[in-house]
Amino acid sequence: MSECNVLLVYPRFNAGxxxxxxxxxxxxxxxxxxxxxxxxxxAAMLPExxxxxxxxxxxxxxxxxxxxxxxxxMTGGMLPQQADCLAVIRRAQEKDIPVAVGGPDAxxxxxxxxxxxxxxxxxxxxxxxxxxxAWKEGVRNGRFTAEKFKADVTSSPIPRFDLLEFEDYVQIxxxxxxxxxxxxxxxxxxxxxxRVPRTKTNDQILAELDRLYELGYRGHVDFVDDNLIGNKRxxxxxxxxxxxxxxxxNYPFEMSTEASLNLADDEALLKMMQDAGYFxxxxxxxxxxxxxxxxxxxKQNTRRDIAKSVHKIYEAGIFVLAGFIVGFxxxxxxxxxxxxxxxxxxxxxxxxxxxxxxxxxxxxxxRLAKEGRLxxxxxxxxxxxxxxxxxxAGLNFTTVRPREQILEDFKKIxxxxxxxxxxxxxxxxxxxxxxxxxxxxxxxxxxFFHDIKLFGRLMYAMTFKETTYRWPFWKTLLKTAFxxxxxxxxxMMMLALYVHLGPFSRFVVAQIDKQxxxxxxxxxxxxxxxxxx
Numbered sequence: 001m002s003e004c005n006v007l008l009v010y011p012r013f014n015a016g017x018x019x020x021x022x023x024x025x026x027x028x029x030x031x032x033x034x035x036x037x038x039x040x041x042x043a044a045m046l047p048e049x050x051x052x053x054x055x056x057x058x059x060x061x062x063x064x065x066x067x068x069x070x071x072x073x074m075t076g077g078m079l080p081q082q083a084d085c086l087a088v089i090r091r092a093q094e095k096d097i098p099v100a101v102g103g104p105d106a107x108x109x110x111x112x113x114x115x116x117x118x119x120x121x122x123x124x125x126x127x128x129x130x131x132x133x134a135w136k137e138g139v140r141n142g143r144f145t146a147e148k149f150k151a152d153v154t155s156s157p158i159p160r161f162d163l164l165e166f167e168d169y170v171q172i173x174x175x176x177x178x179x180x181x182x183x184x185x186x187x188x189x190x191x192x193x194x195r196v197p198r199t200k201t202n203d204q205i206l207a208e209l210d211r212l213y214e215l216g217y218r219g220h221v222d223f224v225d226d227n228l229i230g231n232k233r234x235x236x237x238x239x240x241x242x243x244x245x246x247x248x249x250n251y252p253f254e255m256s257t258e259a260s261l262n263l264a265d266d267e268a269l270l271k272m273m274q275d276a277g278y279f280x281x282x283x284x285x286x287x288x289x290x291x292x293x294x295x296x297x298x299k300q301n302t303r304r305d306i307a308k309s310v311h312k313i314y315e316a317g318i319f320v321l322a323g324f325i326v327g328f329x330x331x332x333x334x335x336x337x338x339x340x341x342x343x344x345x346x347x348x349x350x351x352x353x354x355x356x357x358x359x360x361x362x363x364x365x366x367r368l369a370k371e372g373r374l375x376x377x378x379x380x381x382x383x384x385x386x387x388x389x390x391x392x393a394g395l396n397f398t399t400v401r402p403r404e405q406i407l408e409d410f411k412k413i414x415x416x417x418x419x420x421x422x423x424x425x426x427x428x429x430x431x432x433x434x435x436x437x438x439x440x441x442x443x444x445x446x447x448f449f450h451d452i453k454l455f456g457r458l459m460y461a462m463t464f465k466e467t468t469y470r471w472p473f474w475k476t477l478l479k480t481a482f483x484x485x486x487x488x489x490x491x492m493m494m495l496a497l498y499v500h501l502g503p504f505s506r507f508v509v510a511q512i513d514k515q516x517x518x519x520x521x522x523x524x525x526x527x528x529x530x531x532x533x
Contacts, residue, residue, distance in 0.1 A: 003050060004135070005051045005072070006071070006072050007067070007074070007097075008036075008039045008042070008043055008054045008163075009057065009062055010036035010039055010055065010056040010081075011077045011082075011085040013080045014083065016392055017389045019033065020058075024500040025170055027461045027499050028170065028454045030168060030169055031058065031059040031060075032058040032170075034222065037159060037174070038103060039076075040054065040160040040163050041124065041157070041159045042124050043160040044157040044159055045124060045157060046128075046132065047132060052160065052163065053066065053070070054160075056168070057084060059168040062091070068095075070092075072097065072098050072135070073088065073092040073100070074101075075099065075100075075101055076106050077103050077104075077105060078103065078104055079104075079105050079359065081105065082105055082109075082112065085105070086112075089113070089115055098118065100118035100120050100131070102120040102121065102124065104192055106121060107121045107192060108192070108359070108361040109360045117140060118143070119142075119145075121146065122147070122148065123151035124151075125151040125153065125155055125156050126150055126151035127145065148194065149193065152198075153198045153200050154204060156200065158211050161217070162215060171219070171222045172217060172219075173224040174205065174208050174212075175200075175224050176238065177227075177228065177231060177234070177235075178193040178197065178198050178226070179193040179227075180193075180226050180227040182195075182227070182260065182297075182298070182300055183363075185295075185296045185363045186358070187362065188359045188361055189227075199234040199235070202238050202241045209242075209245065217252075218253070219253065219447050219450045219454075220253070220254055220256065222255075223256070224258075225258060227259055228281075229262075235269070236269060236272060239275070240272060242276040242277075243276040243439065249446060250446040252446035253447065254447065255273075256280040256281065258282040259281050261284075261285065261301050261306065261310075262300050263281065264308075270312070271316065273316065273318060274318065274440050276439070276440075277439055279317070279319065279440050279489070279493075280319050281313065281321070283320055283321070283323070285324055285342075286324060287339070288338050288342040291330045295329065296330075307342060310348060314347075314433040314434050316438070317435050317440045317487075319430055319494065320346075320348055321348070322343075322351050322352065323351075323352045324339050324351055324352070324353040326339070326353065326354070327356030327394060327410075329399075329400040331401070333401070336410075336412040336416075339353065340416045343426070344422070344426065348426065349494045350501065353413050353414060353417070355392075355406070355407075356390070356394055357389075357394040358374060358396055369530045369532070370532060374397050375397055375529060376529060392511040395407075398526065403524075407512050407516050411512045411513070411516075414508050414509055418501055418502060420498075421472070424472040424476050427491060428479060430487075431476070431479070431483070431487045432483065434487045436484065436486035441487075443489060451489065458492060458495070462499075477492070
């Protein structure tokens with residue numbers, strides 16, 4: 001068999017997720033925030049004479065005609081996609097189509113996916129060729145596992161961006177590096193990709209951007225690295241070339257990424273990011289309590305004023321989205337006040353606050369199991385629930401503080417920071433602090449007409465559809481226009497996100513209220529625990 005019809009299927013994320021931004025996507029004419037970068041990268045690694053078709057179940061349907069066409073289905077994703085991934089496996093196998101599963105969740109929890117014909121575990125660059133050769137030789141089941149942390153990312157091809165419908169997505173992702181030098185106890189990145197960040201070459205990542213540009217894409221490009229600055233020397237060698245590439249093409253892309261808080265310590269690096277066109281960065285802050293940060297091995301956030309660090313990033317014209325976690329063993333009963341106060345002081349509008357969740361294959365999970373505190377069903381969420389992530393489905397272990405008290409504190413934070421007055425107030429504070437005098441403050445770039453279309457949709461929706469937010473929306477927008485005009489674009493983005501975050505916060509509070517009521521009425525029983533080692 002020289003040719004093969006490969007159906008790449010990206011499973012649906014659970015509906016109740018902080019990250020799906022459903023209402024915001026609908027408002028700007030998109031179907032989902034981001035496409036499946038992993039699958040379109042795998043598509044580029046397959047033999048040239050193989051035929052490839054992509055189905056993203058977050059934006060479209062998997063039809064019987066698709067399955068009838070396929071010789072093989074390749075699927076996989078993250079933990080919040082697990083239920084749908086298993087459903088895809090069952091549906092394909094009912095039609096006798098072999099299924100290969102890979103991705104981070106299968107790599108972390110291969111036992112969950114034993115029903116698949118093939119398990120392709122680890123980084124694709126390290127194992128996919130072996131899998132393809134086995135398929136060509138007639139092998140129709142088996143497990144293929146890449147050596148950990150050894151994949152050569154400089155061999156990774158340009159993803160098959162041509163398989164995407166750009167209009168379906170708010171942003172398109174690219175990846176520059178893998179791995180993170182830190183050792184946060186609750187994080188699975190170092191388990192999947194290691195502590196020594198591996199980077200693509202400058203020419204390699206610029207070629208990916210060239211391909212996007214050639215295909216006509218303009219707008220938001222997200223560098224999906226888990227910590228863009230994990231290898232500072234490499235990224236400092238890359239960013240000036242990225243800035244030159246952007247300038248030469250009149251800034252077709254605005255960039256976002258994820259980084260550690262020590263980004264604020266390096267003014268030269270911040271200036272490089274500003275010149276390259278970065279407008280936002282996600283930072284895991286987790287807690288303002290130094291005892292919590294030390295215990296969970298997040299020491300890089302200690303010995304600093306967190307709010308001032310965030311403000312330093314604002315001075316580079318880059319706004320901060322941040323992550324916070326409730327449920328650590330060392331936290332006090334003042335956690336709700338402390339986190340809420342920090343979010344306000346730092347002026348962080350989008351503060352992803354969740355309950356601590358012991359992910360499969362982390363230091364945290366291993367410690368909790370050893371202590372006899374880990375729930376035996378910790379990795380198997382009920383697929384029929386709306387639980388999408390740790391906002392509603394955390395605390396999968398026996399907590400130190402009373403579970404009910406942790407849930408009450410978590411609810412207080414969500415109530416406080418996502419009330420309309422609080423949220424829009426923080427956006428106004430950010431607008432006053434953003435220094436948009438750099439390259440990322442340019443309004444009339446190559447993506448201008450793309451931006452105008454999105455902003456027109458947003459203004460119409462906020463004026464005539466989302467009337468609850470009409471006054472604070474226009475108040476914030478007009479104030480920004482008169483005081484810091486170049487900040488209008490990032491402010492519009494933050495305002496658009498509230499169309500999702502406002503209702504989502506109320507959904508979370510309602511779910512947490514139910515959990516609290518179950519505890520109070522004796523309906524919640526602690527699950528069976530993993531036997532202590």
